[in-house]
Amino acid sequence: MTATESLPALDAVRRELEIDEQAPEDAPQVRAVLTLTTTLDPAPARLWPLLTSTAELRAWYGAVEGELVEGGRLTAPDGGVRRVLGMQEPHRLSLAREKGAAEDHLLIRLDPEDDGTTQLTLRHTVLVPRERFERGGPGDLALGWELALLALAAHTDGWRGGCLAEAPVPTATWRRSEEGRRYLRAWSVRWAAAAVAAGMDEGAARRAEAETVRSHLER
Numbered sequence: 001m002t003a004t005e006s007l008p009a010l011d012a013v014r015r016e017l018e019i020d021e022q023a024p025e026d027a028p029q030v031r032a033v034l035t036l037t038t039t040l041d042p043a044p045a046r047l048w049p050l051l052t053s054t055a056e057l058r059a060w061y062g063a064v065e066g067e068l069v070e071g072g073r074l075t076a077p078d079g080g081v082r083r084v085l086g087m088q089e090p091h092r093l094s095l096a097r098e099k100g101a102a103e104d105h106l107l108i109r110l111d112p113e114d115d116g117t118t119q120l121t122l123r124h125t126v127l128v129p130r131e132r133f134e135r136g137g138p139g140d141l142a143l144g145w146e147l148a149l150l151a152l153a154a155h156t157d158g159w160r161g162g163c164l165a166e167a168p169v170p171t172a173t174w175r176r177s178e179e180g181r182r183y184l185r186a187w188s189v190r191w192a193a194a195a196v197a198a199g200m201d202e203g204a205a206r207r208a209e210a211e212t213v214r215s216h217l218e219r
Contacts, residue, residue: 009150009167010186012159013038017138017194030133034142036122038149040158044110044118048090050152051108060155061148073098082106117161122149136215137200137208139191143216146187147175181217188212 013036020031040047050056052068062077072084074095085094090110097104109121122145132140153159153167160166174180192209196202 009153009159009163009165010183010190012153012163012167013146013149015142015190015194017191017198019195019198019200028130029127030130031125031127032133032138032141034124034126034138034145036142036145036149038120038153038159039113039162040118040120040153040156041161042118042156042158043116044090044112047110047118047120047152047156047158050156051093051110052087052089060151120149133208134204135208136212137192137195137205139188139209139212140215142191143184143187143212146183150183175216175219184216185213188216 016035016037018033018035050060054064054066054068054074057064064074064076066072066074068074068084068087070084070087074082074084076082081098082095083098085096085105087093092110093108095106097106104127105125107121107123107125109119109123111119111121113119124141124145126141128141147170150167150170154169157166168174168179168183170180170183175184188209191212192205195205195208200208
């Protein structure tokens with residue numbers, strides 16, 4: 001890879017998807033586990049405040065209100081409320097979204113590498129209505145996290161070592177640009193492929209891919 005390649009950041013994230021195969025096809029909900037893994041140049045101790053301070057989060061992720069302490073409650077930029085289940089500085093942050101009995105857990109791990117970098121693993125476990133999952137697929141759930149990791153990488157210049165290029169800042173203007181549209185389309189393609197690998201019908205996965213692209217390009 002060279003610094004002149006147009007989409008180096010697309011190769012900086014590894015994606016995995018699990019779909020609950022035990023759930024019957026006529027069940028009203030689908031349990032999905034999305035895992036995004038990337039390597040960032042800063043060490044865990046440097047990244048930790050960016051994930052646990054509302055002032056630091058505002059600089060790259062958006063306005064987060066509340067207290068990032070164990071047992072605390074946070075309001076995310078989209079208005080969703082999350083409860084902090086556990087914190088192990090500077091390596092582990094676990095949260096759950098408060099929305100009734102539905103399952104929605106988020107785990108972020110920061111594992112140090114021998115060269116001083118950090119392997120960041122974001123694991124989102126969510127129970128979603130089957131109709132929504134079949135319409136938008138995993139991309140509908142994952143593209144927000146793709147944008148968040150891109151924003152973190154841009155804020156920290158954290159992909160410089162692996163991609164040899166500066167990551168773009170995913171502003172609203174950037175998302176509407178030709179480069180931003182290429183990223184959204186490419187992410188959608190990758191998550192559709194992950195869905196097929198996890199057992200989703202290929203035709204359904206490709207229809208969901210198209211819907212994800214359409215919905216995100218209209219925002």
